Amino acid sequence: MVFEGSSVAISHTGKVRSNNQDSGYSGANLFVVADGMGGHAGGDVASSIAIQRLEPLDQPYSSTEDAQAALQAAATTAAGDLIRAAKDRPELAGLGTTLSAIIMVDEYAVIGHIGDSRIYLYRDDALTQITADHTFVQRLVDSGRITPEEARYHPRRSVLMRVLSDMDSDPELDMFVMHTQPGDRWLLCSDGLSGVVDEARILKAMQLGLAPGRTADNLLKQALDGGAPDNVTIVLVDVGGQHPIHSGTATIVGAASNPSGVYVPPVRAPRSNWLHPVRQAANEPSHFEPAPEYLEELIEEDRRRAKRRRLGWIAGVLVVIAMLAFAAFAAYSWTQTRYFIGADDDSVVIFQGVQQNIGPITLSTPVEDTDILLADLPPYQRASVERTISARSLSDAMAIVDRLRTGAEANVIEQTPLPTPAPTPSDTPAGGDG
Template sequence: MVFEGSSAAISHTGKVRSNNQDSGYSGANLFVVADGMGGHAGGDVASSIAIGRMEGLDHTYPSTDDAQAALQAAATTAAGDLIRAAKERPELAGLGTTLSAIIMVDDYAVIGHIGDSRIYLYRDDELTQITADHTFVQRLVDSGRITLEEARYHPRRSVLMRVLSDMDIAPDLDMFVMPTLPGDRWLLCSDGLSGVVDEAHIAKAMRVGLPPGRTADNLLKQALDGGAPDNVTVVIVDVGGAHPLSSGTATIVGAAATPSDIPVPAPAPRPSLTGWLHPVRQAANEPTHFEPAAAYLDELIEEDQRRGRRRRIGWIAALLAGLLLLAGAGWLGYQWTQTRYYVGADEDSVVIFRGVQQSLGPISLSTEVEDTGILLADLAPYQRSSVERTINARSLADAQAITERLAANAHAPLPDITPTPTPTPTGTGEPTP
């Protein structure tokens, strides 16, 4: 059965690099993205070789098992081609490429993947990453040592753990089969897109529902607007749905679309171990991916452990500094309160306090300075009420002056306001008219 759907492929050098090492393929049943590595020429050659071997898979298959077997065999053959290319051209030593491919078989997508290019599925208004990056940083994410957000900016995010290269005759691809439905939209892309445009914006572009070609253009524009430090390749595949079946021949983009007999320029110097462990901004013609040997990985792991320790120390130092600032501010605030005074009351007498009339939980911000001995019972009602509500003072001397005035009034005799009785006249005992 022929796959029914529409697709588009697009590739761009980006804003920093001087050549395009990506390749992409969009055909009748086969869809591929390959991101080359290995210097100015090696990446071009590697991704072109991979696409060249994959092209022959673009036909119908009786079963998904047959498609899987064909995909694995083509990847193994491509690895052999890379090994021969490196032997024939020593300047290409170390070349390699990522490979993410889909073969549509009836209602199923047969997927093969190695490296850090990605395959996404947009279904029911949700974008899902289908493939897992074969990178050093992804291992850190999987082990819970860093978050996905930290992985986006990790200095080792381009170190590949698995790749199609001239160092492995039997590449270990992730191979699996997924059912696909009418209305599904599949996205294959190099990290030039996924490393710049986050999933929320990719999903937003998918949600608009434009045809694959216009959607791919939209995603490319977002990558370019974000700086596009690497090559950007996008392949979009719609399953059934609103867009009609594309007609014509397969579309090949990127390095694989150029003639293969172009003279190979002198390679850029390969980065040393020191450069890998302490990278600076890469030149436009230097590789963005590395496949380190075991010794390099050991050092990368040790370095990441050191980074983790430094990060923890930094967090602890920042926490301690924050606590010290809070403690210092609290101490200064407390010291200020101890310059304040007020007149208040204890159970039965007038007392001078130092501090303010508040508490911080169980901690009182005032202390008793002097019990004046003036009894509350000896005060007039309005004076007693004022003392119980507390009377603020500017200083200890001011507080003492307030209590002296209270003491002066405390024992003063109250005015006699008892009414004088009217005298009764003597005589007949009758009231005087």
């Protein structure tokens, strides 16, 4: 059964690079993205070779096993072509390419993948990354040493651990089969898209329900709006659904679409580009496949970076603690410049500090017990003391206490009953002998 659906393939140089090292293919049964690496020309050649070797696979297959075997064989043949190309043309040494491919067989998708291009599946309003990046930073993510968000901006994010290249005649592809269903949308893309447009924005573009061509244009625009520092290649495939059935010839985009082959410029002495550092960086390889000893150095460098990050985090925490401690000390010191008059058991007391407490921490201490009894105060003064009376200073507090003492003394005198006067002689009854 030939796969039926609608698909599109587009590729753009981006806003920084001077040439397109990506290639893409969209046919009836076969869909491929290849992101070349290896300098100004090597990446063009590598991705083109990969597409040329896989193009004959765009045909019906009787089983998923046959499709898997054909895909692995084509990748191995492409690796041999890269080795021969580098041998025949020394200026291409170090060329390579990522490869992410889908062969549709009945209701199954046969997937082959190597490198850091990606395959996503949009199904039931959810976007899932199907392939795993074969990169140094992905290994760090898998080991729990960095987060996926840190990986997006890691300085070694383009270091590839596995790639189709002139260094390995037997490439190790991730190969697996997935069941498809009507309404599925498959996205194959180079890291020129996934490195700029995050999954949340890709999902939002998918949820619009537009045809593959318009969706791909939307995603490309987002990558360009984000600066597009690398080539951007997008292949979108719909399984069934409302869009027109794909028909006609296959679509080839990027470097592989050049009918006259890839031009390899002669090696020239480097020119000073200090006025245009971005343009200079644009002509350097977008990916790098390191030697084992280099990877060991990268791992050691990452350990040092992680240690510096931990030390920086600890230092930051200590600084925050110190700032909080200083702020707490300053606030406490300020409270000790305040005074108030309150009650302690049955007497009037001058306190230093403020009336509020912070949990179990008391922000006031007794300074002087005035020996003025609450019971001796007039009712209105007693109520004021029990609510506490704020004072601007210790002398102000003493003045308030003097007024309270006067009020207490007056209240005591007022409440003291007057003594009964002694009887006088004139008050004695008259009497005598009869």
